[in-house]
Amino acid sequence: MFRSPRLYLTKVFIQIFLRNRQYIFFSLLLPIVILGIVGLNDGESNPIEIGLVDNSSSVISDNFKTKLSTNHLFNIIESDEETLRKDLIKGDLMLILVIPEDMESHDQTTNIKLLVDKSQIQFIESIKPVLNQALLNIEREITKEDAMFDLTIEDVKSRSQNYLDFLLPGIMAFMLMNLSIAGSGFNVVEFRRKGILKRLFVTPIKPIDFVSAIVVARMIIVLGQLTAIFGFALLILDAHIIGSIMHLYLVIIIGILMFLTLGFSIGSLAKTQESVGILASIFIYPQLVMSGVFFPLETLPEYIQPIAKILPLTLVADAMRSIASDGLTLFQTYLDLVGIGIWAVIGTLVSTKLFVWKEVAG
Amino acid sequence: MIINASNLVKRYKDPDDKSKSFNAVDGISLSIGAGEIYGILGPNGAGKTTTLEMLEGLKDIDEGSAFINTIDVKQDPYKVKEIIGVQLQANEFFDNMNLVELLRLFTALYNKTNDPVNLLKKVNLVEKAKANTNELSGGQKQRFSIACALVNDPLILFLDEPTTGLDPQAKRSLWDLILDLNKSGMTIVLTTHNMEEAEHLCHRIAIMDYGKLIAEDSPNNLILKHAPNKVREPVQGNMEDVFIALTGHGLRD
Numbered sequence A: 001m002f003r004s005p006r007l008y009l010t011k012v013f014i015q016i017f018l019r020n021r022q023y024i025f026f027s028l029l030l031p032i033v034i035l036g037i038v039g040l041n042d043g044e045s046n047p048i049e050i051g052l053v054d055n056s057s058s059v060i061s062d063n064f065k066t067k068l069s070t071n072h073l074f075n076i077i078e079s080d081e082e083t084l085r086k087d088l089i090k091g092d093l094m095l096i097l098v099i100p101e102d103m104e105s106h107d108q109t110t111n112i113k114l115l116v117d118k119s120q121i122q123f124i125e126s127i128k129p130v131l132n133q134a135l136l137n138i139e140r141e142i143t144k145e146d147a148m149f150d151l152t153i154e155d156v157k158s159r160s161q162n163y164l165d166f167l168l169p170g171i172m173a174f175m176l177m178n179l180s181i182a183g184s185g186f187n188v189v190e191f192r193r194k195g196i197l198k199r200l201f202v203t204p205i206k207p208i209d210f211v212s213a214i215v216v217a218r219m220i221i222v223l224g225q226l227t228a229i230f231g232f233a234l235l236i237l238d239a240h241i242i243g244s245i246m247h248l249y250l251v252i253i254i255g256i257l258m259f260l261t262l263g264f265s266i267g268s269l270a271k272t273q274e275s276v277g278i279l280a281s282i283f284i285y286p287q288l289v290m291s292g293v294f295f296p297l298e299t300l301p302e303y304i305q306p307i308a309k310i311l312p313l314t315l316v317a318d319a320m321r322s323i324a325s326d327g328l329t330l331f332q333t334y335l336d337l338v339g340i341g342i343w344a345v346i347g348t349l350v351s352t353k354l355f356v357w358k359e360v361a362g
Numbered sequence B: 001m002i003i004n005a006s007n008l009v010k011r012y013k014d015p016d017d018k019s020k021s022f023n024a025v026d027g028i029s030l031s032i033g034a035g036e037i038y039g040i041l042g043p044n045g046a047g048k049t050t051t052l053e054m055l056e057g058l059k060d061i062d063e064g065s066a067f068i069n070t071i072d073v074k075q076d077p078y079k080v081k082e083i084i085g086v087q088l089q090a091n092e093f094f095d096n097m098n099l100v101e102l103l104r105l106f107t108a109l110y111n112k113t114n115d116p117v118n119l120l121k122k123v124n125l126v127e128k129a130k131a132n133t134n135e136l137s138g139g140q141k142q143r144f145s146i147a148c149a150l151v152n153d154p155l156i157l158f159l160d161e162p163t164t165g166l167d168p169q170a171k172r173s174l175w176d177l178i179l180d181l182n183k184s185g186m187t188i189v190l191t192t193h194n195m196e197e198a199e200h201l202c203h204r205i206a207i208m209d210y211g212k213l214i215a216e217d218s219p220n221n222l223i224l225k226h227a228p229n230k231v232r233e234p235v236q237g238n239m240e241d242v243f244i245a246l247t248g249h250g251l252r253d
Helices: A005-019 A021-041 A059-070 A081-090 A118-143 A163-194 A196-200 A207-236 A245-269 A273-290 A305-309 A312-324 A330-354 A357-361 B048-055 B077-083 B099-109 B116-122 B138-149 B168-183 B195-201 B219-226 B239-247
Strands: A048-054 A074-078 A095-099 A113-116 B003-013 B021-032 B037-041 B063-068 B084-087 B156-160 B187-192 B204-209 B212-217
Touching (some): A005 A207, A021 A207, A048 A081, A059 A074, A081 A095, A081 A113, A113 A118, A163 A196, A163 A245, A163 A273, A207 A245, A245 A273, A245 A330, B021 B048, B021 B063, B021 B204, B037 B195, B048 B063, B048 B156, B138 B156, B168 B187
Parallel strands (some): A048 A074, A048 A095, B037 B187, B084 B156
Antiparallel strands (some): A095 A113, B003 B021
16 A cells, blocks of 8 residues: 555555654644634623612612613622622622612702723723613603604524534634635645655656645545544534535535645745744735634724735635524535635645755755 | 767856856766776865766766766766666755665666665674664765665766764775775776875776866876876875874774
């Protein structure tokens, strides 16, 4: 077995990788930590701690308190103003509500005081409507007025998906990019710098033998790494995949190929190990922000959105999410696949254009 | 003649002025017979390595022609690579692989089989079979590098400054190895800075400077021709003989 030079070289590349225990450990640690944090938290945001001082102790203030505490967004802590102020300063509380003594009097507007830490002002802006709503409801009950409007939120996709399931395809796409880029660009520069490439080309192997060996080896390695992370998410964190796993893996394979060619381009552009690190960062980090993996694309400035939509990571993440979360088939993601194909062609052209084999040898 | 090169030229862009170019190798012609040990001597930057790498098919030949065992290097560099062994100046290898595994890899790249232990025996490194290259001393690394060049049982062995940086013991042991390989019929082409090495090993020497070949002959004839009047100290040895006499011939690594 493995008698052909190309297969033997592929085997050696995989072997070298498997012996680098430290790299394996750290390459799996990051995604597992990210997924673990998200998965164990299960997408539930922690309730906001609110301090409450009830100077009125009336039926209305009791009603108000019950309304607030049924809202799962809040955790109400009742105490005197002095103690609560200390907690607010310590940062244990987000805000303090002070209900005045005259809450029950109907003939004037009751003024409820909000004590806040100004550094949290943005948070408070988003809580204010909820408080207003609670107050409005109580007011209506008292004045016996029916609300003209009501808002119910219903998930139209209505399936058993949580935040982790939304995040998983994106994180997988991001890991796929990182591992593929690190596996191709860095290798080439390292082998060139050490003179290993030249040593290999003393023998009658051809550049295509070397490239295909490293591509196949990396493909197998990255697939193994991604499968380990998938397994962790599915078995330990109980994540769900709606679409076909096979289609998902086909997207992953195409995605790895694309990022390997782009990684070779980075490796060909970079002359040194330091510059390959910087070039890879320039490639990776803007995509992390702009690809919709962690933040929705809609939050980006409008002029960036068209660019963000055609980034390699956006395309892979979108195709993976379409299959994993929305249950689409591979063929329904054809627009993404065409984009990935175009990037792969660009990567192949740039790397073959820049990577002069004779100069590597020299 | 097993190696025939005529008017080899390698042109590079001038690093100071990109519009200009200079010839790193400027019209070199060589004929090397089978079974010869042929040395290329010259200062740094004379074009020795570039000349070797053009013959080895590692660098494009810009002008001129080269034939190795009647194979045209320009036409069939891969066929040439099959019958030559090459030791490079830099000898780094993959981390995490031991000597036997590396030899197996290089043998496989020629699509051949060769016993790695046998190869290590030739270069006196059997006891290091399971070691990684970063555990080897300078001399051991050079010997291992030669073992790697022997995996395809080459007709011709190219050695680029094989003894640079070695201590006298390691250097002499490498000389013995080169002479042994030559005795078994291998043609050897080497570059060196070391005059004593050239004189001790080579049947013929070419002296290169500024990309040109400025002299070529046997060591003896070169001395007669260019330094005939310099009287040699007849009885005394030199400092290196003193060093060897005091520290012994045994290899230190």
